[in-house]
Amino acid sequence: MKAIRYRTFGGPEVLEYVELPDPEPGPGDVLIETSAIGVNFPDIRERLGVYNRAETRVGGVTLPHVGGLQVVGRVLRSGPGADSALEGRKVMALMAKGAYAAKAVARAEMVVALDEDADDVAMASLPCQGVTAFLALQACATLRKGESVLVQGAAGGVGSLAVQIAKALGAGTVIGTASSDARREFVRSIGADHAIAYDRPDWPQKMLEHTDGRGVDVILETIGGDVFDQNFECLAMLGRCVVVGSTRGPGQPLAPRRLMAKAQSLSGMYLPSFFQRPELIQRALRFLADGMANGSIKANVAAVLPLSRTADAHGLLERREVQGIVVLDPSV
Ligand SMILES: NC(=O)c1ccc[n+]([C@@H]2O[C@H](COP(=O)([O-])OP(=O)(O)OC[C@H]3O[C@@H](n4cnc5c(N)ncnc54)[C@H](OP(=O)(O)O)[C@@H]3O)[C@@H](O)[C@H]2O)c1
Incomplete structure (x- = not known):
């Protein structure tokens, strides 16, 4: 062959x-x-x-x-x-x-x-990026219907599938970040309710405005650098932040105490680890195949x-x- x-x-x-x-x-x-x-x-x-x-x-x-x-x-x-x-x-x-x-x-x-x-x-x-996005939202963040979601780097492969998967899982408001107007337009075109720039220092403020001041329930974090720390300025009480990548480098360490005040959680997601849990991978692949068949995922x-x-x-x-x-x- x-x-x-x-x-x-x-x-x-x-x-x-x-x-x-x-x-x-x-x-x-x-x-x-x-x-x-x-x-x-x-x-x-x-x-x-x-x-x-x-x-x-x-x-x-x-x-x-x-x-x-x-x-x-x-x-x-x-x-x-x-x-x-x-x-x-x-x-x-x-x-x-x-x-x-x-x-x-x-x-x-x-x-x-x-x-x-x-x-x-x-x-x-679809498989690698789509399974990553699905497992981060569903298995790691346990996204529930109606919850709000912030997808960092939403114009990228993982991010653009995460926006669509979040909506297909029944999320409420879904917000994506991207670095240019054209990429933010793309993020809205795939179903995000709002698209904002993550390189403006006041972006967490914009997030609070889009969530009536309470912050976002789930963050899928892919950027890293300063953006990693800023996520916690707009994470809601009982919010979950899942680290999937850090395209801008790892950023500063986070003091765990910071999670106490609002009972928040920080977790990570690494796809090869899930090879030990093939039933979860298969569930994700099934979700993607069905989503493509019914038009909810493109x-x-x-x-x-x-x-x-x-x-x-x-x-x-x-x-x-x-x-x-x-x-x-x-x-x-
Ligand atoms: N944990 C896992 O198992 C797993 C699996 C797959 C991927 N990942 C990670 O998830 C992240 C996204 O992967 P992907 O496949 O979606 O990649 P991608 O399609 O290339 O998307 C990368 C995204 O990151 C943003 N970005 C910010 N700073 C960047 C920089 N310096 N260089 C490149 N992009 C930058 C880009 O958005 P703007 O252009 O709008 O800034 C883009 O949306 C990566 O960090 C990747 O390593 C992790």
Whole structure:
């Protein structure tokens, strides 16, 4: 089968388009013939070797490596103990590695069957960012119907799905932050009630205005830096802040005492940890598939490139030349 592999860490040039033997599904696995493969920023960090530095080690990568975390395709075969009812079905899957290939192995527990008329490319854009957004809101923040939500970085991949998922979960007011007028317009266009700039020092004040002075119930935090601390100026009593990322760096440590006065909670979310809880991943994938089918969730695909041009796909993302997900087509 055709695949993208790298034997050393480095720039996009280390990605080789090669012929490899088909992978074998192990116990509990399924073998998927891929039709669309989504590219994520963590794929690039893995390729750079960032995940293998002692101070940032979060799982490690063994070379040579076939990267990639998400595919849509058709199940060819199930391994011992895996649900054989998936054989022949079109599916969406999240996996720890191996997606950049014409055939990929996934744990059957982290696969959901799709309708035959589901859009392969759109669905392949969803798993990593969509499951992250869903689990942060539902499993970590336990968002309840009618609660208000602030999504930091709402024009990004995780953020834009979080806005839509929050609404689909029955949130009340949903507010998103973004850095430019055009990106704030995009945030409103996907269903946010308000979009504000997080780089203005008075943004927490704006949040209080939009929530009648009581603050927001749930914050999905992705920015970091000074913004991390400012979140607590507009978090409501019993509010929950979930840290999903820190694109601007970690920011200052927070004194836990600060959470006491308003009985607030701070938690974190890291998707690979949830691989230990595949039933939660499957619930998230099901929610995304159903949301796409009923129109409550829309994908944001920026480009489709042949699998052989994965290096170009990484370059587009690294240079921030695209807004949305780049999807690879393994058939060309
Ligand atoms: N915890 C997990 O398991 C998990 C899983 C997936 C992603 N993440 C993290 O979640 C965050 C968002 O991921 P994503 O896939 O949605 O990325 P993305 O599509 O590139 O979005 C990044 C967002 O961050 C904002 N941003 C602020 N400062 C930035 C900077 N210096 N450079 C780049 N963007 C900046 C951007 O908004 P503006 O342009 O409007 O400022 C944009 O909305 C990242 O920190 C990522 O590492 C975490």
